[in-house]
Amino acid sequence: MIGQESKAFIDAMKSEHRDLGDMVHRLELLLKEAVGRGWPGPLAEDIWVRLQKLERVLADHFAREEQGGFLEEALAHAPRFGPQAEHLLSEHVTLLACVRYLVREAELNRHTPSAFWQVFADALAGALRQLLAHEAQENALLQKAFNADADIVQ
Ligand SMILES: [Fe+2]
Numbered sequence: 044m045i046g047q048e049s050k051a052f053i054d055a056m057k058s059e060h061r062d063l064g065d066m067v068h069r070l071e072l073l074l075k076e077a078v079g080r081g082w083p084g085p086l087a088e089d090i091w092v093r094l095q096k097l098e099r100v101l102a103d104h105f106a107r108e109e110q111g112g113f114l115e116e117a118l119a120h121a122p123r124f125g126p127q128a129e130h131l132l133s134e135h136v137t138l139l140a141c142v143r144y145l146v147r148e149a150e151l152n153r154h155t156p157s158a159f160w161q162v163f164a165d166a167l168a169g170a171l172r173q174l175l176a177h178e179a180q181e182n183a184l185l186q187k188a189f190n191a192d193a194d195i196v197q
Pocket of ligand 1: 060104108178181
């Protein structure tokens with residue numbers, strides 16, 4: 044049976060995923076607007092600032108999943124999902140490195156002409172899509188692991 048602690052953990056992770064999703068969607072909207080308007084300076088600056096915040100929130104979120112037992116929770120309820128959980132955790136390094144790289148690029152180039160930003164927009168859109176897909180897979184894994192646990196109990 045799913046205990047209170049596990050339910051609290053799942054709810055906390057889902058809530059963090061929702062918040063992250065909101066941040067990413069906001070960035071995607073800004074990105075579209077910036078592309079449509081030819082990258083006006085203030086918008087480029089805004090994207091850079093929001094990306095910095097995403098980097099901080101993401102680093103904390105990943106650390107909580109790694110230390111707070113995302114893997115252990117999934118394994119405790121359905122050990123067969125262990126390899127999938129390990130794989131998802133292993134993606135954190137690459138995803139965070141990618142966001143960090145984009146933050147640095149945005150910082151270095153935020154006063155440069157739009158040629159840079161056209162390339163940057165594609166890279167950022169791709170990174171945001173990857174991030175959303177990653178978090179959706181984590182949600183699905185938690186859901187499957189805890190549903191499997193509930194099935195065993197019934
Ligand atoms: Fe996550």
